[in-house]
Amino acid sequence: MIASSQPKALSRGRTRRFVAGLLFNAFLLVVLCLVMAPFVWMISASFLPDGGATKIPPVFIPLHPTLDQYHRLFAGMNFGRSFLNSFIVASAVTVSSLLVNSLAAFAFAKYRFTGRKRLFGWLLSLMVIPGQVTMFPVFLLLNRLHLINNYWGLIIPGMASVFGIFLFRQFMEDIPDELIEAARLDGCGDFGIFARIVLPLCTPILVTIALFTFLGTWNDFMWPLILMSNNDMYTLPVTLANLIGEHQADTELMMAGAVLTTLPVMVLFLFLQKYYIRGIMAGGVKG
Amino acid sequence: MKKTGKSMSRLFSQRVPYLFLSPALALLFIFFVLPVGAAFLMSFTDFDLYTLGDFGSLRWVGFNNYLALFQNALFWQALQNTAYFVLLAVPLSIAASLGMALALDAKAVRLKPLFRLGFFAPVVTTLVAVAVVWRYLYHPSYGLFNWLLSFVGIAPVDWLGNPVWAMPALVLLAVWKNFGYNMMIFLAGLQGVSQDLRDAARIDGAGPWQEFLNITIPQLAPTTTFVALTTVIGYCQFFAEPYVMTNGGPLNQTMSVVLLMYREGFRFWKMGYAAALAFVLFALILGISLSFMQVRREKAAI
The missing domain is CATH 1.10.3720.10 (MetI-like)
Structure with missing residues (x-):
């Protein structure tokens, strides 16, 4: 009885730790995206024609990039x-x-x-x-x-x-x-x-x-x-x-x-x- | 004959080190030591635009520049703004650096090199360039900030045009730009935290929070002192952010000491007055450095 319940508890703990780890990584990924956002927007806007960067929602990937x-x-x-x-x-x-x-x-x-x-x-x-x-x-x-x-x-x-x-x-x-x-x-x-x-x-x-x-x-x-x-x-x-x-x-x-x-x-x-x-x-x- | 050669070379090598030092020492003397002394003397003169044309008109004015400075409301405003910037940006920067260092130190984190590189990237950018970018991020109608905030129902704010929000907006840019640097130093510091101590704490029943408070924080104390001092000194000299983003406004709420010094000295050419301002900044930085050293010495004595 004891022997059979133990692996179950162990695997539950492992699952919880796995989920917590996943959430933690997801959180860091969100922070990374926020830290990177100014660069992405800067590069994207630089390839837009006049007025292209003043739209809402902002353009992160220019569809028709230009070197103008x-x-x-x-x-x-x-x-x-x-x-x-x-x-x-x-x-x-x-x-x-x-x-x-x-x-x-x-x-x-x-x-x-x-x-x-x-x-x-x-x-x-x-x-x-x-x-x-x-x-x-x-x-x-x-x-x-x-x-x-x-x-x-x-x-x-x-x-x-x-x-x-x-x-x-x-x-x-x-x-x-x-x-x-x-x-x-x-x-x-x-x-x-x-x-x-x-x-x-x-x-x-x-x-x-x-x-x-x-x-x-x-x-x-x-x-x-x-x-x-x-x-x-x-x-x-x-x-x-x-x-x-x-x-x-x-x-x-x-x-x-x-x-x-x-x-x-x-x-x-x-x-x-x-x-x-x-x-x-x-x-x-x-x- | 061999003996003579040896004593010759020794005689020679007494002169050689000075020879090797001379370019660096001469440059430092001409472009640093001497100018510090000259600036100090200048701060007691009425050096201005007329003096630039005719050095004969230079007059000794004693402490007048310093007195004028202390009677100028804009000087106190700049000092207050700088203190506000430092007191807000330093704790936030250190918290962000330490927080991200602890996060990246966790075992569960995948792709550590990617995160480290990404968080560090703002550090190596050109401050003027990112200040320009952030000026647009803060734009009231199409800036990224107001767009993100619109999702949580916050009405558009004119960040850089609002006297209350302009300085916090500059602080956020500074934290974003700089936290990666100290994060790296904290990451290295964390490698030095003794695993034995951590294990001992865990055996004694300490949770992660207690371990952090009682082991990690005290073990990182020397690193934190160093990081805090260098960050304070750097932030006391902030200049490019207000120059590019707000030009000191609105209502002089982002006028920093160095921006004021630049304006008085190189825009209005009141160099004697501006030199006095530079020495007030120097005294401030020196005072802060000495008090940090004092704190560290007292801690070391305990």
Whole structure:
């Protein structure tokens, strides 16, 4: 009697747990749909003709997709140029900052020199200062140097980053000193050790920091907004934000602009997400 | 001869690290350290549009900028708005991050990588682009929000045009955009919660809720402190959301400290005044950071 009732109770518990699991997954799926809805609507609206996105109920899948809005952006709104500007600035900041910050991190990680610890502590303490504090003097300095409306005005101040140095140093400290000593015995110079031994070993963190820097520069809004007053020098976020003033009623056009601005970084993330997540964790560890 | 070579290389390597550090240090000095000092001095001057043309007209005004700031109703409004945004958005963001991390940590969940990717996607978007999109989602007549709410019988609301709802609307965008980031940190933190402790609690008869309150929450405390501090600091500087969506309105209800600073400094070119505003923001962030550290130290002492 007892033996026969037990499997029944067990299977009832299992059924209940199965149903609860199913409901929980269904709930998460609903949340996922809500989180994704702005993207779906944005992409869909960008392929609609004028007035197509202002209907109720909203269109989530365009029946007759058109590239009109994209065509207008490139033909008359300078989007091609803005795209190029964003790409040039983000790439230049990424490449130059990787070099500058990794070199500094190498010095902190692998050399013993006077004032090393104190200097690093000072650098870390700079991180509590919000960037807005420096904007006015840096603007005036760049103005003096005639670097307003110039790529260099966006690139040079973004090159050195305390956080970049911090992340590189953390990674480099785990590189065994024996490797460096062996290279030195083989006649490798200091810069050779850095370029040929240390940097290749840093590839994972290099990709992570490159990704963070590229996305951060691409997405940055306030500094290019301040520095660029000529439409030909606008980056994508600035062009998009300015477009809304004149074309507020052109919902579909604005959505095409939003797609062009944000899709490149989302695709980049999709391919390199492993490295991005690693960066979050490396940043989180310091807390 | 070998000995000489070695001492040579050691002498050399005393100079090398400074050489390697010099580009980064020079850049940080010129574009960060020096400007911080210059901005501080600027905040005690009447630097304005005329000064831009002729530096000779610059005058020292002592604490006048700070006094003018504290007598300006718009400054207090911006400060109040920023505090409101932070106090509303930070708890909601952390609750969403922790909630979704706990949900995705559950054994019953299928397709975890898909959910993780989907919830994380808003984090890597361009803020200006999604703020533009959300501006239309909040549209009173054809926005997605009012359409969804119409199913539960709620009449259309002009979210961004209503002084009461504009700020909560910006908060919702911020939570949507950011919760995925801290969700990832919490997910990693949850891996660190000791399974032994959980098992022990279960043997002692603790239910899931008690286990959550007495094991998970205390074990996640360092993670939560870190997440809370970084989120507070980030939200204190919110700018693009009101710039794109409301331009500080309606009735200045979404005017943030940084938006005010941008306007005074780069629209009206009252840079001395705006620099004073920047230092008030700095003092605020510094105060918050120090008090978080104090709390953590006290907790560690116990």
